[in-house]
Amino acid sequence: MNAAAEPVLLARRDAVAVLTLNAPDRRNALTGPLREALHDRLASAMADETVRAIVMTGAAGTFCAGGDVAAMEPGAALQGRARVERLQRIVRLLVGGPKVVIAAVEGHAAGAGLGLAAACDVVVAAHSARFTSAFGRIGLMPDMGALWTLPWRIGLGATRRLVFCGETLDGTEAARIGLADFTCDPGAALETALDRARAIAAGPSAAFALAKTMLARHPVALDAFLPSEADGQGLLFASEDFAEGRTAFLEKRTPVFKGR
Secondary structure (H helix, E strand, C coil): CCHHHCCCCEEEEECCEEEEEEHHCCCCCCCCHHHHHHHHHHHHHHHHHCCCCEEEHHHHHEEECCCCCCCCCCCCHHHHHHHHHHHHHHHHHHHHCEEEEEEECCCECHHHCCCCCHHHCEEEEEEEEEECHHHHHHHCCCCCHHHHHHHHHHHHHHHHHHCCCCCCEEHHHHHHHHHCCEEEEECHHHHHHHHHHHHHHHHCCCCCCHHHHHCCCCCCCCCHHHHHHHHHHHHHHCCHHHHHHHHHHHHHCCCCCCCC
16 A cells, blocks of 8 residues: 555654654544554554554544544444444553653644544644544534543533534644643644654653553543443434534535534
């Protein structure tokens, strides 16, 4: 497979592994192949003793447009739950893995892309980046651990704004409320993230790994939270509202939700 066809690219910058979501025609949406490749690449980098920090970014000026809505067939709750659990393997690696992960966000971090960024230890965002929950548009609640990571990062009030009001935040506002940690000019997110990653890679990796383990215990253990997320999202996959939301998304129209 040539590099252009690989759903996730892996490059090394000395002790830093750079993972690039590489589905620009889908704005790096988490299709099945990309999701599996991201998990495998991330697991490999976490296990590689020569990797001391990880940077995650997206190809062609977009971080991640979220889930692959076209592939989200409404159906039984167990099917929806199984899909979410496959995504959660990535969240567990990001939050619980021993290496510090920095998200370099250009363009959109929407839906699951927002959750992906929020699960990283450090977020670098271009001023022009766009963060949005987006799940409500298709009748689902946030997943990818976002209802665990977002309150931790930005508090309950700002989380409610994103989830219930559907607000889109640019990189500057994201940094103001704590969703992003550093901002930069458009086009500079990757290099800014690499600068941070190199400094982290030169630090005490064993201490950082233990610190990540301790941080993952707050405020509620991730392993206690994620099964509830999967249960709830599984039920929503079986709802009429999700079926309508998905159809409206694909037809590029406003959904008409009925609350069931």
